[in-house]
Amino acid sequence: xxxxxxxxxxxxxxxxxxxxxxxxxxxxxxxxxxxxxxxxxxxxxxxxxxxxxxxxxxxxxxxxxxxxxxxxxxxxxxxxxxxxxxxxxxxxxxxxxxxxxxxxxxxxxxxxxxxxxxxxxxxxxxxxxxxxxxxxxxxxxxxxxxxxxxxxxxxxxxxxxxxxxxxxxxxxxxxxxxxxxxxxxxxxxxxxxxxxxxxxxxxxxxxxxxxxxxxxxxxxxxxxxxxxxxxxxxxxxxxxxxxxxxxxxxxxxxxxxxxxxxxxxxxxxxxxxxxxxxxxxxxxxxxxxxxxxxxxxxxxxxxxxxxxxxxxxxxxxxxxxxxxxxxxxxxxxxxxxxxxxxxxxxxxxxxxxxxxxxxxxxxxxxxxxxxxxxxxxxxxxxxxxxxxxxxxxxxxxxxxxxxxxxxxxxxxxxxxxxxx
Amino acid sequence: xxxxxxxxxxxxxxxxxxxxxxxxxxxxxxxxxxxxxxxxxxxxxxxxxxxxxxxxxxxxxxxxxxxxxxxxxxxxxxxxxxxxxxxxxxxxxxxxxxxxxxxxxxxxxxxxxxxxxxxxxxxxxxxxxxxxxxxxx
Numbered sequence: 001x002x003x004x005x006x007x008x009x010x011x012x013x014x015x016x017x018x019x020x021x022x023x024x025x026x027x028x029x030x031x032x033x034x035x036x037x038x039x040x041x042x043x044x045x046x047x048x049x050x051x052x053x054x055x056x057x058x059x060x061x062x063x064x065x066x067x068x069x070x071x072x073x074x075x076x077x078x079x080x081x082x083x084x085x086x087x088x089x090x091x092x093x094x095x096x097x098x099x100x101x102x103x104x105x106x107x108x109x110x111x112x113x114x115x116x117x118x119x120x121x122x123x124x125x126x127x128x129x130x131x132x133x134x135x136x137x138x139x140x141x142x143x144x145x146x147x148x149x150x151x152x153x154x155x156x157x158x159x160x161x162x163x164x165x166x167x168x169x170x171x172x173x174x175x176x177x178x179x180x181x182x183x184x185x186x187x188x189x190x191x192x193x194x195x196x197x198x199x200x201x202x203x204x205x206x207x208x209x210x211x212x213x214x215x216x217x218x219x220x221x222x223x224x225x226x227x228x229x230x231x232x233x234x235x236x237x238x239x240x241x242x243x244x245x246x247x248x249x250x251x252x253x254x255x256x257x258x259x260x261x262x263x264x265x266x267x268x269x270x271x272x273x274x275x276x277x278x279x280x281x282x283x284x285x286x287x288x289x290x291x292x293x294x295x296x297x298x299x300x301x302x303x304x305x306x307x308x309x310x311x312x313x314x315x316x317x318x319x320x321x322x323x324x325x326x327x328x329x330x331x332x333x334x335x336x337x338x339x340x341x342x343x344x345x346x347x348x349x350x351x352x353x354x355x356x357x358x359x360x361x362x363x364x365x366x367x368x369x370x371x372x373x374x375x376x377x378x379x380x381x382x383x384x385x386x387x388x389x390x391x392x393x394x395x396x397x398x399x400x401x402x403x404x405x406x407x408x409x410x411x412x413x414x415x416x417x418x419x420x
Numbered sequence: 421x422x423x424x425x426x427x428x429x430x431x432x433x434x435x436x437x438x439x440x441x442x443x444x445x446x447x448x449x450x451x452x453x454x455x456x457x458x459x460x461x462x463x464x465x466x467x468x469x470x471x472x473x474x475x476x477x478x479x480x481x482x483x484x485x486x487x488x489x490x491x492x493x494x495x496x497x498x499x500x501x502x503x504x505x506x507x508x509x510x511x512x513x514x515x516x517x518x519x520x521x522x523x524x525x526x527x528x529x530x531x532x533x534x535x536x537x538x539x540x541x542x543x544x545x546x547x548x549x550x551x552x553x554x555x556x557x
Contacts (some may be wrong), residue, residue, distance in 0.1 A: 323481060328431075342458055342483070363455030398437070399481075400460075401451065417455065
């Protein structure tokens with residue numbers, strides 16, 4: 001297959017062969033776009049000023065750059081620049097949104113609502129708030145990974161201060177109905193926070209139309225640098241929060257500390273590029289994803305998609321290759337960089353809690369791979385990945401006692417497993 | 421995580437993959453682990469009249485360390501007596517493959533698989549032939 005020869009990846013690589021290993025883990029992180037790096041570079045060296053220095057040109061120059069970046073970040077989510085504060089990343093943004101709001105309003109309200117499939121930094125912030133005495137409701141999701149809005153309506157009480165529902169899931173890419181959630185929350189006078197680390201720059205987001213009060217952004221998920229993120233804090237209605245990091249009172253007192261000018265510039269540039277190219281890029285990624293998924297389904301039986309296909313990030317697939325354990329599979333496809341929901345990839349022995357929340361059986365959760373396509377993925381990469389995965393899965397199924405049992409018609413669930 | 425050459429070699433070229441007839445009198449089958457835990461090993465032995473393991477086969481659902489551990493286990497037990505095979509310790513497997521600490525359970529599972537296969541063989545023969553050597557424990 002010959003690609004159209006104009007993709008960013010080919011411009012980078014300068015030829016049509018896939019460059020090995022192939023990176024298919026764009027939900028873990030993304031490379032900095034060269035245009036982003038270029039924008040950042042002067043701010044490491046000649047334009048090194050402290051953006052908070054008010055008395056000389058170095059400071060003004062840095063301040064201008066930071067404020068331009070703030071506008072770029074605001075623009076991609078339809079916010080006003082006064083509503084954007086810079087943080088160290090989405091983890092900090094999520095911590096600040098949840099703890100900051102809960103603590104500020106604690107005399108009036110003490111209840112928060114979130115979802116079982118949220119990122120660990122949201123769930124862990126909630127656990128900390130529970131230790132402080134707040135009540136937290138963790139809503140389940142449906143089999144397709146989507147939140148049941150009726151459950152959400154039922155969970156909100158007069159004591160609820162905030163609802164936090166992620167825009168797009170980091171493992172299964174499922175996109176939640178943000179506008180509907182925003183509508184429900186606004187009607188009940190409850191703040192709506194969304195962790196949009198995976199969604200910004202990938203799908204259209206408009207905080208005003210979607211009635212979002214707080215929104216977390218990550219730099220390195222959108223081809224910007226690591227170590228920078230942003231939190232949108234709405235002013236209409238006005239959201240107030242207690243700072244986690246105190247000091248010089250930067251970022252309207254919500255986040256002290258000297259702003260890292262080059263990183264801010266990088267995040268701004270990444271947002272500007274994404275805003276301009278999102279439509280075409282989403283189209284291209286959807287095409288690559290469908291090409292991949294179609295070939296896999298044609299060539300391998302017993303492959304299951306985790307999470308809804310329609311309400312999903314264009315560049316994400318999460319597939320269970322039944323009877324083949326995920327980490328064993330990853331070792332067999334070492335030219336491909338992907339992630340697995342198997343326990344063996346982490347220190348814990350539990351398989352992915354996100355897949356478990358969808359009701360995926362533990363044995364299938366152990367066979368899952370997350371495959372992430374992104375800006376620099378080519379058709380050649382996709383076709384190479386398909387070949388590689390198909391042959392590895394076939395080989396490992398020949399090695400799998402579970403595959404053998406399935407072929408003999410033995411129900412794996414009928415066996416008394418010993419466990420360990 | 422960096423894996424040893426030996427481990428990768430067993431993963432790439434696993435020894436003794438396959439199945440023996442589990443209903444045959446001279447075959448013992450061990451099936452250990454659980455799909456829900458992400459590891460299942462099936463290890464089978466064919467034992468001759470002198471009580472020596474003439475052939476061994478395995479199939480494993482699991483990570484690379486689990487596949488390599490069971491491959492190595494079949495290699496080691498071939499030509500050994502049942503008693504000798506039972507002496508193989510998980511620590512020897514772990515050491516040979518330089519398993520990282522989080523993968524030690526793979527070697528434990530391989531040891532369990534050997535023991536289960538031997539026990540299955542002995543159980544068949546205890547029923548069939550009262551004069552066959554009994555399991556020590």
